[in-house]
Amino acid sequence: MAGPGPTFPLHRLVWANRHRELEAALNSRQHDIEQEDPRGRTPLELAVSLGNLESVRVLLRHNANVGKESCQGWAVLQEAVSTGDPEMVQLVLQYRDYQRATQRLAGIPELLNKLRQAPDFYVEMKWEFTSWVPLVSKMCPSDVYRVWKRGENLRVDTSLLGFEHMTWQRGRRSFIFKGQEAGALVMEVDHDRQLVHTETLGLTLHEPEALLATMRPSEEHVASRLTSPIVSTHLDTRNVAFERNKCGIWGWRSEKMETVSGYEAKVYSATNVELVTRTRTEHLSDQDKSRSKGGKTPFQSFLGMAQQHSSHNGAPVQQAASPTNPTAISPDEYFDPNFSLESRNIGRPIEMSSKVQRFKATLWLSEEHPLSLGDQVMPIIDLMAISNAHFAKLRDFINLRLPPGFPVKIEIPLFHVLNARITFSNLCGCDEPLSSVWVPAPGSAIAASASPFPCEVDPAVFEVPDGYSVLGAERSEPLRDEDDDLLQFAIQQSLLEAGTEAEQVTVWEALTNTRPGAHLPQVTAYEEQLQLERALQESLQMSIEPGGPGSPHGTPPAPPSFEEQLRLALELSSREEEERERRGRQEEEDFQRVLQLSLTEH
Structure with a gap:
């Protein structure tokens, strides 16, 4: 009896780049477009790795999933x-x-329906960005997300809009979601320009061609990706453990409690939270690579960030090799699950460096808080996480099996020197009253409801303000994925103010060898070191009092050497951590002495 034909038929057509036959096979709807081959690749992943553009085009037209990650954790776009x-x-x-847009739009009605069944509320989420690097922490931006929910209507206000042209973008923006019979209405309200962009989900989802046309990226955006390293940053939470924080030295130590936004909260530490950052550079030209040898900037060297470099596909190149099949793997070898490829692989040989840093996250959990994390807050975080890298990390952390209680405050790592502290406050305007939110009068239907915190939200907050111009949908340039870029933006915003005169070199210029918005020729390594020296001098002047005991009449001392500056800067950065550890040791010693005395007396 004849078999069903060759295994992995779509993959084999992709391998040979027979895109017309691939089109016909997909039109027959007899094959699974997301089937994985023995190496874990879907047809789209295989086509991209082999560089077969025509096959990629056919698969994408048939809606192959671009969002899938490979077994090594790399997205199709990367x-x-x-x-x-x-x-x-x-x-x-x-x-x-x-x-991404269609998934977001398709998911909004379900989100609003879930919210409709939950009690109405207003809450504020304050995001504070902190760092162990003194200057970064001093001027990191913060933002307050203000959230109104009434029925199946939702409004989220923000002032930190994102990152563009190497700067934090500020503005007053509201995102309003209104449930309707045909789906939902989405409004983006720009209060600075008094403009409203509206989108009706039902109509948008029925016009895929028009929506796809609006998604074409600019040539500059594409060029920027091709001249920058591929960076992947993710939280590895597989080994996370939660433990209660302790306090007190007299008598037995007690479990730590703190009041956050008026609610008693237990304080927990999440240990073994690992931040994994991987950087690939095989697509960069020698000139692009030379800007930061091995992907390591002067600032990373200054912070002492060790990286492990690795290279894959290192087998000897054979005669029939090609740029996307450097070790000349045959299709029979590739599709044979019993054939070991060992270090051989398809695709351009990977040049990668990686670093793993272990952090301790902190969370404050209140068992008395009336908000429901699952019913009221998680749907909003899920919505924001689709297009916001910060919310995506928060969602990944909250999705862990947390101890009981509502997380009134959470502190998690975002990047290798940047943390985010998120605090929920002003629930239903109880701390700072708002005209749009009030607690209903006793005896009213809302007050008599089963909600532990009855709250009434003015329906006017979900309407277009008077005098605003209402336009159709508008799509902004999407945020770049690489979290490392966001870190660089944060550092730039935090440190640019260190330079007060036009001719001074700011810390940002030292990190990037250029002024924001300028395209200057690359400086030599010697000039780069001079820039970093001058930048560190500015940094240290902000952290060290001028004129020491040996400085007559406050005359500034001679500038320290570059090595001395590095030593002082690292000392400043680690001083607070050392002091914390010292206090912890002292507290433990005092506790042991008191315990010993109490045992002796008895």
């Missing part, structure tokens, strides 16, 4: 960037954004 092909990157990026 693999497309590694090919160095601008057309490939443009195509994958366009469909990635299109699929």
Whole structure:
């Protein structure tokens, strides 16, 4: 009896780049477009790795999933960037954004329906960005997300809009979601320009061609990706453990409690939280790579961030090799699950460095808080996480099996020197009254409801303000994925103010060898060191009092050497941590002495 035909038929057509036959096979609807081959790749992942643009185009037209990650944790878009092909990157990026938009739009009605069944509320989420690096922590931005929920209507206000042209973008913006019979209405309200962009989900989802056309990225965006390292940052929470924080030295130590936004909260530490950052550079030109040898900037060297470098596909190149099949793997070898490829692989040989840092996250949990994390807060975090990297990390952390209680405050790592502290406050305007929110009068239907914290929200907050111009949907340039870029933006915003005169070199210029918005020729390594020296001098002047005991009449001392500056800067950065550890040791010693005395007396 004849078999069903060759295994992995779509993959084999992709391997040979027989895109017309691939189109016909997909039109027959007899094959699973998301089937994985023995190496864990879908047809789209295989087509991208092999650089077969025509096959990629066919698969994307048939809605192959761009959001899937490989078993090594790389997204399809990142693999497309590694090919160095601008057309490939443009195509994958366009469909990635299109699929993200349709998934977001399709999920909003379900989100609003879930919220409709929960009690109405108003709450504020304060985001504070902190760092162990003194200057970064001094001027990191903060933002307050203000959230109104009434029935199946939701409004989220923010002032920190994102990152563009190497600066934090500020503005007063509201995002309003209103449930309707046909789906939902989404409004983005720009209060600074008094403009409202509206989108009706039912109509948008029925016009895929028009939506896809709006997703085409600019040439500058594509070029920026191809000249920047591929950076992947994620929280590894597989080994996270929660433990109660202790306090007190007299008598037995007690479990720590703190009041947050008027609620008693237990304080927990989440240990073994690992932040994994991987950087790939195989697609970069020698000039791009030379800007930061091995992906390591002067600032990273200053912070002492060790990286482990690794290279894959290191087998000897054979005669029939090609740029995307450097070890000349045959299709029979590739599709044979019993054939070991060992260090051989398809795709451009990977050049990667990685670093793993272990953090301790902290959370404050209140068992008395009336908000429901699952019914009221998680739907909002899920919505914001689709297009916001910070909310995505918060969602990943909250999805862990947390101890009981509502997380009134959470502190988690975002990048290797940047933390986010999120605090829930002003529930239903109880701390700072708002005209749009009030507690209903006793005896009213809302007051008599089963809600532990009855709250009434003015329906006017979900309407377009008077005098605003209402326009159709508008799509902004999507945020870049690489969290490392957001870190660099944060550092730049935090430290630019260190330079007070036009001719001074700021810390940001020392990190990037350029002024924001300028395209200057690359400086030499010697000039780079001079810039970093001058930048560190400015940093230290902000942290060290001028004129020591040996300085007559307050005359500034001679500038320290570069090595001395590095030593002082690192000393400043670690002093607070050392002091904390010293206090902890002293507290433990005092406790042991008191305990010993109490045992002796008895």
